[in-house]
Amino acid sequence: MDALLNGSKLLGHWPSILGGLIIGLIIKYFTFLRTKKLRSSKKLPVDGKEQIQGLSNKSSTEYKKNYWKPALAEKPFVPFVPGNDLNPNGARHFYELVRGRRSIRTFNALKKPPISTIENCIRAAGTAPSGAHTEPWTFCVVEDPSIKSAVREIVEHEEYINYTKRMHAQWVADLRPLQTNAVKKYITDAPYLIIILKQTHGTTDDGRKKQHYYNEISTSIATGILLCALQAAGLCSLVTTPLNCGTALRRLLNRPDNEKLLILLAVGYAVKNCEVPDLVRKPLDDIMIKY
Known part of the structure; x- marks a missing residue:
């Protein structure tokens, strides 16, 4: 094993390999910090008037709830009006209709x-x-x-x-x-x-x-x-x-x-x-x- 390690060509380049690993870890660390910052800004936007760290009367959960309003207008619920009762013949007729489509x-x-x-x-x-x-x-x-x-x-x-x-x-x-x-x-x-x-x-x-x-x-x-x-x-x-x-x-x-x-x-x-x-x-x- 010692002979193999001593004769390895890779060991002659260990400074370059170590330096590359260190640089890769540094890049990965800063990428992690940037991604974390972006995710944080998307999940919890700051409106310029109130920093999330200084919320006094709201919890962060309540803040999120107030910001993420539904894109659709709030709709009232109304009674469901069902169609006709089960009609097996209706399903068969529909099948006969669509089976002819080409x-x-x-x-x-x-x-x-x-x-x-x-x-x-x-x-x-x-x-x-x-x-x-x-x-x-x-x-x-x-x-x-x-x-x-x-x-x-x-x-x-x-x-x-x-x-x-x-x-x-x-x-x-x-x-x-x-x-x-x-x-x-x-x-x-x-x-x-x-x-x-x-x-x-x-x-x-x-x-x-x-x-x-x-x-x-x-x-x-x-x-x-x-x-x-x-x-x-x-x-x-x-x-x-x-x-x-x-x-x-x-x-x-x-x-x-x-x-x-x-x-x-x-x-x-x-x-x-x-x-x-x-x-x-x-x-x-x-x-x-x-x-």
């Missing part, structure tokens, strides 16, 4: 549903639950042909790169049976595009940043309700998540930085003799476990 890629460009139908579907989506009732979603309905063409140009540019460079070969192979590629003709053919944005945060009436909890999950739930509403209205849709297009689409639509692209939804009617893959969904026993 994503299509060939839209009838000449047949356009009334905008009031789209508005009612989005009203339904707006009933979705959300974290702390922040409703962190924006539904941009695009029917202007020039804007749809601009959307298509953005998406096709990025999708070409995705298919040729970014996406794994297995991913491209898995999409082949669905006959998808970088050409997105449905974007300009569909009468409507609904570009769904999640809001990472909002702003309170007094100008403070309002945290939006579970914004992606909440917006995804709202999108699910929207898909069901569109199906109930007799409309067809296609759910897409165009990779690397979020910033360009947000700028095209002149949306703020706190809104991020989640889904691009094409909506309208299918062309005559439209075909879809003959897919089979998993049986109930594969998706539900009873305890």
Whole structure:
């Protein structure tokens, strides 16, 4: 062992190693102090009039409670009005309705549903639950042909790169049976595009940043309700998540930085003799476990 230690090349550099360790510990210590100070300032802000150390009539807990006012307005509680009693047939009818929904890629460009139908579907989506009732979603309905063409140009540019460079070969192979590629003709053919944005945060009436909890999950739930509403209205849709297009689409639509692209939804009617893959969904026993 002594021979090994004496012959080690590392021992010849022990001053540099020791100095590096000391410098690292010093940096870590000052980083710890800075982080602690930042956390303290965020958890317990000082308003300039009253230092927390000098609180005379308040405890620190009471101070926090008074500062962290809810971003939402205080709401009174009202009696809950339940819906109809349990209707097993209603659940079955709903299943029969939504089981027929399929994503299509060939839209009838000449047949356009009334905008009031789209508005009612989005009203339904707006009933979705959300974290702390922040409703962190924006539904941009695009029917202007020039804007749809601009959307298509953005998406096709990025999708070409995705298919040729970014996406794994297995991913491209898995999409082949669905006959998808970088050409997105449905974007300009569909009468409507609904570009769904999640809001990472909002702003309170007094100008403070309002945290939006579970914004992606909440917006995804709202999108699910929207898909069901569109199906109930007799409309067809296609759910897409165009990779690397979020910033360009947000700028095209002149949306703020706190809104991020989640889904691009094409909506309208299918062309005559439209075909879809003959897919089979998993049986109930594969998706539900009873305890």
